[in-house]
Amino acid sequence: MKHALELNNVTASYGHGSILHGIDLAVPEGGVTALLGANGAGKTTTLRAICGMIETHGEVRLFGEEITGKSPEAIARMGVAHVPDGRGTFSSLTVMDNLRLGAFTAKKRGNFQRSLDRVFDYFPRLKERVGQHAGTLSGGEQQMLAIGRALMAEPRLILLDEPSIGLAPVIVKQLFEILDQIARDAGVSMLLVEQNSNLALKLASNAALLEVGNLVARGTAKELSQNQEIARAYLGDVAAEGAGA
């Protein structure tokens, strides 16, 4: 099977402290892969390593092509859109400018209008706020904008870093429904980092689990959610919750 993304023995560090100790991870083409783990396990670092924002060793392959050591802007141009933690919107720029920036690397400029329509389809709220500064948006709207900006790039792979963080449960539910729809429609591959494992496993087809810089489990989302140990440590009492629902 061809992989959208492959990590082979990837290590990464900030300055002297090593965060990732040799990670092997594969993200299949199409669909959502969830990367789970507790706070400080190295999930965000993994994403940063993929898009070249920190010093990385080992091998990172994007659709078979090696991208290790490339600059973030080069990796972005190769079709990786990163929705970073904290959303990373351009707060002093308008919503429209943010979306235009998303399309900065898009290959064909003629597709701009079509991508824009698609983003507004998913997130009608953004259309209403088009002239507003991103910094004045609510948290949920900012997350929508960040995802919308990623879509504007017509990416092959989207990296999502904790999209649910800081948002009300209702908004999170809506957001994940839209993410599900995007994954189905667009045929884009997604790597989703999430602390809320239940939520992530519902959306994802595959999943992997990080523990202090090491990958300790991977498989289909179903396998992982049925694994007793993982369920106890990361998912809360799934069985009980499932029975209740």
Next chain:
Amino acid sequence: MTFFLEQLIIGLSSGGIYAIMALALVMIYKSTGHVNLAQGEMAVFSTFIAWTLVQMDVPIWPAILLTVAVSFVGAIVLERVVVRPFAKADDLVVVAVFVGLFLSIHSLAGAIWNYEVKPFPSAFSDGSISLMDDLSIRAHTLGSLLTTGAVLTAVWFFFRYTRLGLALRAAADNHESSRLVGINVSVMLALGWGLAAGIGAVAGVMIAPVTFLDPGMGLAPLIFALAGALLGGITSPFGAALGGLIVGVLEAMVSAYVPYGIEFRELIALMLILSVLLVRPAGLFGEIVTRRV
């Protein structure tokens, strides 16, 4: 009344110069968080280049354009070689480097062109233009006003409507996100310096015919531009430009109507800086700057 109008036009004319200098300061501040104290000296250096070209019988307008181009390239080199290595250093180190740059550029201009005060030709005719019955204004004053107006409009258009302008604005807003959408931030920072020096050069050649040219010429415009930038908001290009215009008019009015006003122009700029920083640190149109800890 005519006297007032005359002062107003003179004020707007020098205000235009302060406005584009302020804009140059804002461009660098927004993308790096540093105020380029050497901006005035860079403009003076550019003006000397234009002066040399004019001495070599290059017509004034081509000389100005060439100067802008040379300044643009020179500033990019300066940013790359001198400023960039200190990008992540402590505030005090950065201020010291800018002071060092200020001194170096100043003395280099002195070494090349000496300290004699030189007349600088106006890019416009030497005469006056009669606007009303008893109101006539020097052609240079009006021409300078129109030129700075055109520069401000062009800069606004560039940032608002071009892809590169958008990328520059993005780089100024958020380095990390810019890289994630595929913008080469490092190139943008250097470009920002180039643009700032380019429009600074225009300010220099517009002010030199009024104040005459010598290495110390940049000090007063710098403090007025700084006052304008802080008044309008050092994070807001529009605010800074407007602030520059206001400061120019204020300077003209104080010089004309307040006893000893001409002598205390700089002091008034200082008071303005202090009061803005204390009463409304973000300026009229700026955002509150969160302290970088």
Next chain:
Amino acid sequence: MTMESTDMTQALSAPRSRKVSLPFARLGYGAAALALLAATGVLEGYELFLASSILSYAIAAMGLNVLMGYNGQISLGHGAFFAIGAYAAAICIDRFAVPFALTPVIAGIVGMGAGWLIGKPALRLEGVYLALATFGLAIATPTVLRSDLFAEWTGGVQGLFLLINPAPEWAGLDLDQSIYLAVVGYFLLFAFLTLRLVRGLNGKAWIATRDNPIAARAMGFDVTRAKTRAFVFSVLACSVGGALQAVAVQFVAPDSFPFFLSISLFTAVVVGGLCSPLVGPLLGAVFIVMVPNVTEEIWQGGSWAVYGGVIIAIMAIQPRGLAGMLGWVKGKLTTHTNRKQQTGRNRPC
């Protein structure tokens, strides 16, 4: 963040190994003080004048070093206070025939008054903004001194010539010697004060405030008071330095206090070495007095060029300036100095 906090713990546990080195240090200071006093008999005429000049700039630099190095506030405008001190002394001598050795006291009081007026608002400014405001102060000062409005007192553009009486005849000192001795006296006083302040609770409050104001507040330091004290002390030192300089030159005029003076004081502190309480300011003062002496004969803007180049070079190589380099050399020779002190190049102290 972690680095800053280790810096701070280090700073707060300072002075390192004070108990061991104290007797030696005292001996060293005593010997240096005696040498300065003894120089009265050795140096002559112009040499004495140069020495007086260097020491009076060193006093100003010691104050500014406390403000910038220890407290982390950036000032580009302390030449204004130097000028105020100089004019205060000059007017005292010119108008009221105050004995010259007392003028620094009055200058200090006047300077602190002005410092309070300017410092009260200015101290609310953070980092770069204070640098901008004081940069404005540096540019505005000369224009005010030149003004006709105060010409009756300041002598306007012409300035004031000062008639200075030497010490009484029984002392057996000529004019240069009398002036030099007075300067040495004030220098020793300020050296003592600076060390006491920097090594005491005030110094800890300054460093804590500089490194992490929020943590400093949490630790019970009064941040505003710490900043105000550093500012007032720097202003006091600069106005006393200015007064002594005016006495040494026996003349004040607007052109003696140009914009460049403020930049020179800044240069003295940065080049000499931030956070070296005595050696740094002394080396810096030697630098700003001697460099113009040498270069101005070669080329008018020479000292600007040298200052500019040296500042940038020092920031690139060793932000702790000449004193830091001396320390580094000493460390190489004695090998047992604290290594941590020499790392962390992105921060001067």
